[in-house]
Amino acid sequence: MDKGVCEIFEVGPRDGLQNEAREIPVAEKVALIDVLSRAGFSRIEVASFVSPKWVPQMAGSGEVLAGIKRAEGVRYAALTPNMRGYEDAVAARADEIAIFASASEGFSQKNINASIDEAFERFAPILEEARHVDMPVRGYVSCVIECPYDGAIAPAQVAAVADRLFAMGCYEVSLGDTIGAGTPDTIAKMLLAVRDVVPVGRLAGHFHDTNGRAIDNIDASLSMGVRVFDAAVGGLGGCPFAPGAAGNVATEAVNAHLTALGYETGLDQELIEEAATMARQMRNG
Ligand code: HMG
Numbered sequence: 001m002d003k004g005v006c007e008i009f010e011v012g013p014r015d016g017l018q019n020e021a022r023e024i025p026v027a028e029k030v031a032l033i034d035v036l037s038r039a040g041f042s043r044i045e046v047a048s049f050v051s052p053k054w055v056p057q058m059a060g061s062g063e064v065l066a067g068i069k070r071a072e073g074v075r076y077a078a079l080t081p082n083m084r085g086y087e088d089a090v091a092a093r094a095d096e097i098a099i100f101a102s103a104s105e106g107f108s109q110k111n112i113n114a115s116i117d118e119a120f121e122r123f124a125p126i127l128e129e130a131r132h133v134d135m136p137v138r139g140y141v142s143c144v145i146e147c148p149y150d151g152a153i154a155p156a157q158v159a160a161v162a163d164r165l166f167a168m169g170c171y172e173v174s175l176g177d178t179i180g181a182g183t184p185d186t187i188a189k190m191l192l193a194v195r196d197v198v199p200v201g202r203l204a205g206h207f208h209d210t211n212g213r214a215i216d217n218i219d220a221s222l223s224m225g226v227r228v229f230d231a232a233v234g235g236l237g238g239c240p241f242a243p244g245a246a247g248n249v250a251t252e253a254v255n256a257h258l259t260a261l262g263y264e265t266g267l268d269q270e271l272i273e274e275a276a277t278m279a280r281q282m283r284n285g
């Protein structure tokens with residue numbers, strides 16, 4: 001039954017909470033992260049140094065990083081769209097950062113007010129600086145199957161953007177089915193193209209469960225060799241600039257699924273369930 005190791009990258013405190021209508025106090029975010037820190041994750045995305053005018057929900061990110069009890073062996077990650085965000089993330093002592101690109105021009109414009117090429121111009125100095133201080137940088141590609149503005153996205157386009165992120169120094173590229181449009185078949189076709197340019201051991205799957213297919217898409221990714229999956233406790237989440245992006249795949253469901261399949265995740269299901277309950281309560285206030 002032993003199938004080896006799979007890692008869940010917890011993104012709840014960032015992707016889960018960035019889209020909530022209620023203004024969530026820093027103390028509640030810190031309490032959630034402190035529970036997650038005990039659950040066995042190696043990486044937790046807890047912050048986003050973006051414009052507070054664009055994403056007001058992430059405005060307290062510096063205070064969140066200052067308030068958490070850092071657990072040994074856990075890297076606390078932050079999203080950074082530009083040099084300003086990178087500098088803020090370093091000042092807040094993020095352990096790693098993530099840059100985020102889109103496979104579609106429409107989403108790139110709506111999400112970060114820049115074309116794909118302009119986004120890469122902003123990323124270049126971040127990677128340069130990060131290299132000097134050994135700051136790990138993760139790269140996201142959004143809309144790997146479909147874009148809410150441009151429609152279906154060709155696998156070759158996803159591969160091209162993933163290739164650019166990896167070539168510029170991202171240690172891992174997370175492939176985002178931002179609006180949950182993927183099916184096992186389209187996910188497999190996309191991964192076939194991406195695997196040609198980025199080693200599969202450096203890829204992660206980032207599935208939103210909008211259409212209830214995220215677990216099936218994880219299974220398709222597993223059969224293609226992917227072993228890292230992003231998930232959010234309580235299934236919270238979405239992107240304010242991607243209508244329909246509701247719901248990251250729930251960490252508790254992914255962990256139960258992977259464990260049942262025989263993968264070792266190193267996570268404590270009870271603590272994850274506790275965090276999931278907290279996350280759902282945070283939504284309701
Ligand atoms: P802009 O308006 O084009 O840029 O925004 P700007 O340079 O003109 O800046 C506008 C204002 O923001 C200025 O303030 C800047 O100082 C400030 P003002 O002069 O008006 O007072 N500003 C900043 N403030 C704080 N931190 C910063 C920063 N940069 C500028 N880093 C910008 C461009 C990229 C800043 C904006 O579009 C933005 O913040 N976008 C973020 C969008 C976002 O966070 N989306 C969600 C994350 S992506 C996602 O969820 C997908 C993912 O989960 C994977 C998947 O599911 O597909 C990762």
Ligand code: MG
Nearest residue numbers: 015176178239
């Ligand atoms: Mg997402």
